[in-house]
Amino acid sequence: MTAPSWKLAGEAKRQSILDAIPPKWRIQDPIPPAADLRDVTGAYIQQFLTPHEVEITETDAMGIVEQTTSGKWKALEVTEAFCHRAALAHQFVSCLHEVFFDAAIEDAKRQDAYFAEHQRPIGPLHGLPVSLKDQFHVKGVETTMGYVGWIGTFQGKKDDPRKGVFESELVRELRNLGAVLYCKTSVPATLMSGETVNNIITYTTNPKNRLLSCGGSSGGEGALIALKGSPGGFGTDIGGSIRIPAVFNGLYGIRPSAGRMPYEGAANSMDGQNTILSVIGPLGTTARSLKLLFKAVLSQQPWYHDPLVVELPWRDEIEQETRALIEQSTAGSPKLAFAVMRHDGIVQPHPPIARALSLVEQTLRDLGHQIIDWTPPSPVIAGDLANRAFHLDGGADKRQQFELSGEDAPAQIIIEDSPSQRTASEIAALNVEKREFQKLYMEYWNKTVEQTGTGRPVDGLISPCAPHAAVLPYKYRYVGYSSLVNLLDYTSVVFPVTHADQTVDVLPPGAEFLSSLDRTVQGDYDAAAYDGAPAGLQLIGRRFQEEKMLTLAEHIGEQVKLRV
Template sequence: MSPVNVTIASGASWQEVAADRQRHRDATIASLNPPLPKLSASDIPLDTTGIPGSILTAKELEITEKNVEDLVSLLASGQWSAKTVVQAFMRRAAVAQQLTNCVTEILSERALQRAAELDDHLAATGQPVGPLHGLPISVKEHVGMKGYDLNAGFVAWVGQVGEEDALILQILWDAGAVFYVRTTQPQTLMHLETRSNLYGTTVNPFNTTLTAGGSSGGEGALVGLRGSVLGIGTDIGGSIRSPAANNGLFGFKPTALRLPVSGWSATMAGSDHIVGTIGPLSTSLEGVSLFVRTILSGRPWLREPSLVPIPWRGKDQLEERARGRKLRVGVIWDDKVVRPHPPILAALSRVVAELQKSDEVDVIEWECWKHDLAWEVIAKLYFCDGAAEEKAAIAASGEPLLPLSKWILENPHVREHTISTLWQAHEERQAYRTSYAAIWNERDVDVILCPAGPGVAPKLETARYWGYTSQWNLLNYPAVVFPVGTKVSREESAQGKQDNKEHEYPEAYKPMSEADQYNYDLWKEHGVDGYVGAPVSLQLVGRM
């Protein structure tokens, strides 16, 4: 099957391939009607979040400012048509692309055809197709769509094509969803920011000098600008939670083998040393919940047998399990490897203070156990061929190796394993998981509250510490990122309202590690002014 709108000639340079992909993306945006004004660099401020309000119509703004739970009700009742809703989101997504470079293509023909079918069905039967009837959902590019390019961020892979929709898309489609836009990802899919030689750098809508996160950074920026309110990301070291945190969103990394991943495209297919997972980014917690409930109600384990066959466990079941005792929340202030920047510690302090006011919650200090070792173990298992397949995919087109690709692929823990060294690495993984589980059992906590990263959204090309997210991939624990409702503010910091002074680095601070020195230097160099506008988020970790 030929991919949709890939027109590159045989033997084209990597620059020509990238130019073709960008032309295609721009053409899909130009096809929207009525046309959108073209913004110049001088039109784009540091904080871009106010720009959609100056471009879109009042109705488009009303629609795109609704959350998932509001939209599904309005669509199911017929108060708003699927066509009207998807048109509004396509236009806002196109604006988001100009502001942050987050889109690989708008799927207007496919989306409008789907929307018309849904509207006709509702008119004819009076019933919605399913719980997501007419809901626009954005999709990270490497989640396959039938007939569409599936390059996974590699120039050499342009022209590969999805043979069918990924299983997760099939289930969402049956529930009534509309897929209308695909989003950017980084070279290798292994950055905590989003930059590729195909599309360039995706930036943060709240402060364009910062990263939107990665590897689902296109989703993060798009949902952050409400060009989507529910999108699909993937995560093997923080790739859902990093963009969710950086853009002030809810993002959920399920336990691996909980939601279906068949049909995505990535290197090292078949590797099960550290298993990636797939999940939602949303403007609301209910959007996350509805996404997961819908997927599990489709019983994906019947078609992807490796999945854990556990249905949705509802709120009543969880309350029954906790009945008779308080909720026990363990708190990680720092992981003893990297101290978080002051805005994160200040936010964590505020949340803990609120929890301590509750008669239904016990808060305990969680002493981290060998989180530095956790990084050594997981980094050793990310690229068991010594990153040979990743490097070959990059070399095949002649595209340059990007700085954060080089940083992760040439990490000192990366090695080409023999069978015996791989077995040994698996034993180390299992031993770490067993030890951590024993500690959790002993302390008897229900969840852990912790930072989602060593700071708010990092400066571009500086996201080099994964420990606050990859820790939970190694342990295979589910984790959700949530915004705390504040942003880094120059004015509030100056007035002491953020309590940053209490959480500033002490005089003559001695970093705990090389990674901590790096993170400390970033704060010393940029301080509040460098991160102004960035949302502040935290992470909640559980066990399946």
């Protein structure tokens, strides 16, 4: 039988991505299957690169701009190195939706010409390749967002005059800053999934363990950066979509509060749903890379170009105050206090994540920081509120996008169909419930001042981001640890801690379960399959605490690295 037209269209688009890779960068020999070669990072990908390409691509974003803004490295050589490595990464794990290397190389040449003429960089990101999740519109580049029905259109509309010429606000700002844009990364159709799967690229796997998922929905970003095919990039997060891919791939990533980063002009699912807003944030290999990208975007004053951005420049004084508290704590004066959420009462973390929590808790205690337990307002209520927010339209947007091509919806999508949409009164009532829960959580956090001994409530909350270290396909069952943060609109930074080890991370005999869902999630754990997967955590702060949380996450991440 002839394949459905949507399958043929998806296959053609998939092939076009491969065809956009220069022949000199295409791998000739078959790549071993995941069962024979789980990890394609490190030495495996390095064999296809020159020593100088390895040097460039294994430098973090901050280190790169130190070279490019001083003229020591040319924008062209840096761009070509990352284009090459990104091409390899895609052939390993299917992480790209769009490849526009030629345009990037021309941009890099113009930057080098500018530097030669003026003896100064264009901006703080001069010559820095930056990857983008396939929600951002780039001139001359398609945005499919994983939908077959969006191929050859502007967000599903064939005759929209913005097709091929429109650029998102973030893209405009990155260009002003001197960044070089060169690829867009894979996402799950609808964006509402903890795994990256669609009918164009099929499935994006985890480069550290290709038996597992790279996460979602910014999954292509996580996989690409883990393979060092990008020094840093931007994703979006409505239920964990930056943090999950970052933590699954051993990276840093930040979910800022809504209104801190410009979302104007980006494609989205369920656009206009305002109960829980999707937000933009960077991912990278180091915390300082996130700070570089975050601070640079704020320097463009996005509040003058996006009506939802708050006029809140980067606050150096908060960063300095936090560093001073760190120094005082390590000098023997307990000035920092953290809470630890070992589980949320619904689903327990798998053994690798439980061990990561213990490692971080012990590290913080060794450093002299105060640790308290966390027993906040009911996570069951939080989960119910988030789930209802995500289903306000009864799945109407999902159905509309899939009906454009008639394609099948991947099974991993968490949005379920409902016979009806919520009314204005029902949405208003949900918003009131959410606000009341936010108030409860706020007061609980305030009350921790009675336990910390610092004269302040806890400075941050250490929590799992997901129950598992990466995840087996079709096994992402619980988003409560990440979606809680979106419901509260808190700041959260994820950071790497360790890796799953099948000789250590075993389920204890006679384990008790918190719920029927917990029983199922624990039953999914396979120590041998998870072996080698990154195991990280999230550091949660209150609203608009991005400067403080990035500084604390860098401190914790560096200290944990010394002890693992």
